[in-house]
Amino acid sequence: MVRVQDDDRVARAVTRLLVESHLMRPEALPEAADRALRAAGARGGRIHLVSRDQRSLVPLLAPDDTEPLSIEGSLAGRCFRDTEVMTGAEGSRLWLPLLDGTERLGVLQVDVDPDAAEAFAAASAPLAALIAELVVSKGQYTDTFERTRRALPMGVAAELLWRQLPPLTFASDRFVVTAQLEPWHEVGGDAFDYSIDGEVLRLAVFDAMGHGLSATLMAGVALAVYRNCRRDQVGLVETAAAVDRVLSAQFGDECFVTAVLAELDLTTGTISTLSAAHPAPLLVRDGKALGELSTDPGLPLGLGGRDDTVVTASLQPGDRVVMFSDGVVEARGEDGDFFGVDRLVDQLSRAESRRQNAPETLRRLVLAVLEHQQGTLQDDATLLVLEWAGDPAGVLPTGTPAELP
Template identity: 45%
Template sequence: MEAVRRLMDLRHRGRAEDLPAVLAAAAPLLDAQSARVLLVDYGQVALHPLRGATPGTATGHAVEDTLAGRAFTTAEHQWHDEGDGGLLWLPLLHGAERLGVLELRVKAQPSAAHRLDLEVIAALVAELIASRRFYGDAVEHTRRRLPMQLAAEIIWNQLPPLTFAVDGTIVTAVLEPCYEVGGDAFDYAANEDTLHVALFDTVGHGISASALTTLTLNTYRNARRSGLSLTDTCRSIDKWIRAQYPGAFVTALVAELDMATGRYRRISAGHPAELFLRGGRTLPSLPAPNALPLGLGHMVGRPPGVVEQRLEPGDTLVLYTDGITEARDASGELFGVDRLSEFLLDALNLGATAPETMRRLIQTIVSYEEGELRDDATAAMLQWRRRQG
């Protein structure tokens, strides 16, 4: 409890950069010789020590092929026995969002009861990181391994956490190139039984694209919060794009999921259809597009059409921008929809979680294009389970 009290003091008068020192001082109270926070970088490639008020030189761990990385990817604790003690890694989760891991050096492997207490500490540390990160730049300094371009800075500051879950339903997304992205974005919100999800792909690149994306995101949120229907939401976005950026356009998938019944409704505004996965196989795609790209809707007289599908528990939908399927290898071969479907089915069949499947997907796309993406690549996975109660 004394360790908890010391950490709780940061809630009211502390910064994220104060956490390493407070945690190190509290380690003996946890029967640990040391304790440190490791945060995942923007590319989700490695885990790095949280930058403190006095930056250190301690190294981190790769996500791939390390126990610390396994704690991050599986969201389960990992133990390394060193004979006279060992290292324990606990996942740092803010809701369903994976922040990194808490690393503890202890004299002996903790008992089950002691580990549960340490998991409470890890949960508190995650909450502190999430709540204090906006009062300084320590978290951003830790997570950034390359200079972030201004267009990407603008977009990342507009986005919700990459992963959200309520009961058994989860939505999780990835974006690349994470330090240069400017034209792709996603959003979601859960209101009562409705989960709102949207994916946008803006024409162009750089600052101009990020400005258009910012307008699109905030117009979408304004329409959603005003209680507009899917059709009227698309009309509103279309109107504002046309007014502020004549001739520009944004392709989009704008969707709603009733989490109680599995009723899925969406509009594809010039956007590729989502992948529809059920029971280890790919089902036929839903009709798409069923509206012109946002900003060009005035070219037709009819309102955007809404496609409806009744989901079954366990169904998975994957929304993506063309930067995923149009990625090219050295020979010029497209990654394509079939390869995307095969990759997702294989990952899910092997038991990978939705966030981990998305992380592996984006790493695969980056590797496929030999580290140099030709276009923004964004994907979001939506998995539905019947809401309890």
């Protein structure tokens, strides 16, 4: 049972942390969060950030002997995987998900008196939400947060590429979009982007030929032209033509980028796709892959001679669309066998039967691809999962009032 005084203490701690945050150095956040948690009635707390490889939760600015926690094998990891509050250490430790919207940033460790754990867990969500917001906003002004998330040094191409990508996960009441690129520290030629404008979600996946810095530059230019066209409200066919022209003018006629450009009408579920020699997206319904989302693949971008067709399909509420680059299905196992579309479908079906959230489904898919290739990918591998919920009224959890007072 939540007691009024718990809510009051949390509210005061939130206000104080918010006021304090304006002139806060990024590296002062862990201590300020700990103070706020104490003021709210806990014994203290610690921020853990998810590592770039999405395998561990790393304490932020903790003493050197504080070990990262495994996402697979710890209670903190379960909190991260299921985005649910977990209670451990005989009721004296809570794990709260740190979410920026739906993007999983890490987890918040909160130490409490066991007899206060339940009330604190129920009342502390606003404080965890503010701490998550501050992780995002303060993280822009320091290398410390990013360094914490890297278990390996990052290459220059990857450094340049990651800077150009949007947050990996975004959701509204009608959809979830979530993506991941591997090998995270050495990616170069793959990229993706999305934007939600009114009732239309626009998204794209790119794969530039070759590797390293030259591929990153091509992917970066393709991204910039795509965004530029999108912001000028240019249609898909004209956008493909514009990307094609700029790539050809800048890199010559022998360099190319494959891509899928898509627009989803969030009200009706109608999805329009244009493919430029890119692997066709998969459509998954009720845990089963219905096959490829019909595309009429044109030439890669940058080679000229365009004759693009936009193909439309109708999604049903709950459908998932999986976009990927060839590096996913062509990841080779020990015997030289490809990861392949069948394994991809199999993994997705298993995730659906576990009713896993889309970001966790994607995290496991990526790990499966890496495991198949014993951790060293020959090519960039990008996976993007789009889930369309349909009518927002249809996705309200049971017991949620349809109209707020």
